[in-house]
Amino acid sequence: MIRRHNREGPVWEDAEIDESDMINGVPHLTAVEYEREQEFKQHIISLLKAHDWNVDTEVLDDERRGRVDIVAEHPAVGCVAIEVKRTRNYTTRHIAEGFAQILNYRSYTYSDHDIDYWALAPGFDGEIRPYRNRKKRHMQVRNMFRRTLAELKLGMLSRRREAIAFGKQLDWCIPLRDPETMTEDDLDTINEKIASREWDASEYDPRE
Numbered sequence: 001m002i003r004r005h006n007r008e009g010p011v012w013e014d015a016e017i018d019e020s021d022m023i024n025g026v027p028h029l030t031a032v033e034y035e036r037e038q039e040f041k042q043h044i045i046s047l048l049k050a051h052d053w054n055v056d057t058e059v060l061d062d063e064r065r066g067r068v069d070i071v072a073e074h075p076a077v078g079c080v081a082i083e084v085k086r087t088r089n090y091t092t093r094h095i096a097e098g099f100a101q102i103l104n105y106r107s108y109t110y111s112d113h114d115i116d117y118w119a120l121a122p123g124f125d126g127e128i129r130p131y132r133n134r135k136k137r138h139m140q141v142r143n144m145f146r147r148t149l150a151e152l153k154l155g156m157l158s159r160r161r162e163a164i165a166f167g168k169q170l171d172w173c174i175p176l177r178d179p180e181t182m183t184e185d186d187l188d189t190i191n192e193k194i195a196s197r198e199w200d201a202s203e204y205d206p207r208e
Contacts, residue, residue: 056070077174106154
């Protein structure tokens, strides 16, 4: 786990990473655990840029009410807004904040960006409290989180697949690496899946 970054090189520079975890100069998202949300976000940004996404960060809406962590665009996919939230020990406060932020941000207007998809990137801790059957607990929380986001017509970044999943399962994904592999049929399937959810985002009233 990285505890402190020297701020001079790549954000993962201080971590011990096996060469097999490096792909085109960028380590797999599961290869490094970050203590701070900012460093996890920088890893995602570096990955996107390495695969020809056009990336803007800290994007304000027209009325300057919200600041989206990452807005990434690729001609084969469209425009994706990503909010990064580190969920320390799976505490509900951080998860709830992530949900509230992205629901609010999605309801705002961004004249400089035509955003097609919204997603949350949860930086789950690698070292969680000593639950029995820790791996099973990890998967349960992650899966419940993804399924809830899917019902809200939101995606979740899967660190294992390095892709944004839009379904209750990991069947409908937009890859961060090699996004040009997406076809029109792939996007149509994702869009149909999102549209089939009962949640009506137009009825959401953002907090003041």
